[in-house]
Amino acid sequence: MAIPVMKPLLGEEEALAAAEAVRSGWVAQGPRVAKFEQEFAARVGAEHGIAVSSCTTALHLCLHLLGVQAGDEVVVPSLSFIATANAVRYCGGTPVFADVDPLTGNLTAETVAAAITPATKAVLVVHQGGVPADVKSIVAAAGDIPVVEDAACAAGSTLDGKPVGSGALLAAWSFHPRKLLTTGEGGMVTTDNAEWATRLRRLREHGMSMSAADRHAAGGAVVESYVETAFNYRLTDIQAAVGLVQLGRLDGIVEQRRALAARYHELLAPLGLRAVTDPAHGTTNYQSFWVALPEDAPPLLDVLSSLAAAGVSARRGIMAAHLEPAYDGHPHPALPGTEELARRSLILPLHHELTDADQKHVVGALAEALGLVAK
Numbered sequence: 073m074a075i076p077v078m079k080p081l082l083g084e085e086e087a088l089a090a091a092e093a094v095r096s097g098w099v100a101q102g103p104r105v106a107k108f109e110q111e112f113a114a115r116v117g118a119e120h121g122i123a124v125s126s127c128t129t130a131l132h133l134c135l136h137l138l139g140v141q142a143g144d145e146v147v148v149p150s151l152s153f154i155a156t157a158n159a160v161r162y163c164g165g166t167p168v169f170a171d172v173d174p175l176t177g178n179l180t181a182e183t184v185a186a187a188i189t190p191a192t193k194a195v196l197v198v199h200q201g202g203v204p205a206d207v208k209s210i211v212a213a214a215g216d217i218p219v220v221e222d223a224a225c226a227a228g229s230t231l232d233g234k235p236v237g238s239g240a241l242l243a244a245w246s247f248h249p250r251k252l253l254t255t256g257e258g259g260m261v262t263t264d265n266a267e268w269a270t271r272l273r274r275l276r277e278h279g280m281s282m283s284a285a286d287r288h289a290a291g292g293a294v295v296e297s298y299v300e301t302a303f304n305y306r307l308t309d310i311q312a313a314v315g316l317v318q319l320g321r322l323d324g325i326v327e328q329r330r331a332l333a334a335r336y337h338e339l340l341a342p343l344g345l346r347a348v349t350d351p352a353h354g355t356t357n358y359q360s361f362w363v364a365l366p367e368d369a370p371p372l373l374d375v376l377s378s379l380a381a382a383g384v385s386a387r388r389g390i391m392a393a394h395l396e397p398a399y400d401g402h403p404h405p406a407l408p409g410t411e412e413l414a415r416r417s418l419i420l421p422l423h424h425e426l427t428d429a430d431q432k433h434v435v436g437a438l439a440e441a442l443g444l445v446a447k
């Protein structure tokens with residue numbers, strides 16, 4: 073049995089909550105979605121939460137809201153899950169790849185400033201693997217250009233002493249099982265802007281002037297109208313029921329992941345391996361625990377195969393969109409920080425059932441795969 077790289081923490085409480093939603097007869101977007109939106113937004117320090125079907129659709133709605141269209145550029149890191157760059161293409165815009173700091177995996181004020189042109193309509197900054205990006209300095213570098221936060225991985229991370237999401241213009245979140253909180257599939261947009269929140273609610277629901285829940289609440293005969301061409305990006309009440317239980321687990325999940333990460337740091341230090349850690353301006357939830365491989369390490373695939381043979385399910389480090397076939401021929405500047413991390417980092421198992429013996433086994437297997445001995 074291999075040690076899995078990630079395992080969602082789901083219990084009987086989630087199963088009961090989902091069953092209760094089913095028994096209630098209201099399974100589509102309804103009261104549980106509304107409650108989940110309020111509680112999630114409150115937890116991340118935002119005024120409004122708009123639940124959607126995924127972080128991918130959340131990102132699409134944010135860029136659509138900002139009016140990104142053909143001819144517009146959006147600055148994004150290439151070092152991210154492919155959905156970040158794709159969201160720009162959904163709007164007909166052009167993703168402009170900016171480099172990341174190989175120490176954090178995140179965009180910096182300098183790399184963003186270098187990528188801005190007169191066609192830049194927005195900047196999409198990612199809190200990669202849960203490591204908070206230095207949003208304040210990036211916002212300063214962007215000037216009048218709106219900065220959207222891809223916070224898919226960052227529930228429970230902090231930035232400048234507050235939760236990631238607090239003070240964000242627009243932040244997009246994911247509840248995919250690979251993230252800390254899960255609803256199976258699911259996402260959220262958070263914002264402090266009430267007008268935007270209203271428009272986003274409409275955009276996720278076919279451009280309808282009122283939601284099904286509003287119509288139901290109104291009781292009498294009311295007819296909705298469709299005021300703009302929009303999307304069906306709704307979350308269901310079954311998913312929200314699960315999300316509400318998951319939200320109650322967040323603090324405990326983050327605390328445990330940070331303790332496990334601290335143990336990995338202790339075990340890796342004697343090998344001279346650098347691993348992801350808190351940046352100066354915040355704390356990570358350690359959604360992904362990545363290790364940078366030394367210059368002379370064997371190829372990444374060989375290391376992953378050796379680990380797999382030792383029963384350790386690791387993953388390549390965070391991907392780089394510009395290296396994927398979908399972005400073949402897409403122009404980009406030199407991206408040395410991005411390529412260093414994409415080619416020379418890997419993600420180690422980190423989940424709630426990981427034991428101290430597992431961690432020792434993982435680091436031992438990694439040392440062997442790399443031909444390293446502890447100093």
Ligand SMILES: *Cc1c(COP(=O)(O)O)cnc(C)c1O
Binds near residue numbers: 222224258
């Ligand atoms: C996972 C992830 C996404 C996509 O989230 P989904 O909810 O699966 O659509 C987007 N951006 C980043 C940085 C991610 O890690």
